[in-house]
Amino acid sequence: MHRTSDEPDGAEVSHNVSESPEEILAYWTPERMAGAVPRDIRLPDPEESQPQTKED
Template sequence: MQRNPEAPDPDEDPVSHVDLTQSPEEVLEYWTKERMAEAKPREIKLPEPGQRTDEQD
């Protein structure tokens, strides 16, 4: 049985990144019709308008 991906740490970089340990076939096997039907998209949190980040110089 495949395991669920770990939830990201809220203090980590908000960019999605996952080190896969499964083969492409194992990933496809995990995503059954039932899992796809129950899947929910990740919530995307954008900075507030006008909020400055370190990358904006």
């Protein structure tokens, strides 16, 4: 599955996998790993993720 430009930032990604763990490990050869492109993950700004407090 490839991330497309219409997916919102921070979207959760999940997959149903029908392959066995051995098949998955066999797929990821050193050549495939070398050519793999990491997903662009953007972490939220720590200040934005703090809960808002009410001022009295």
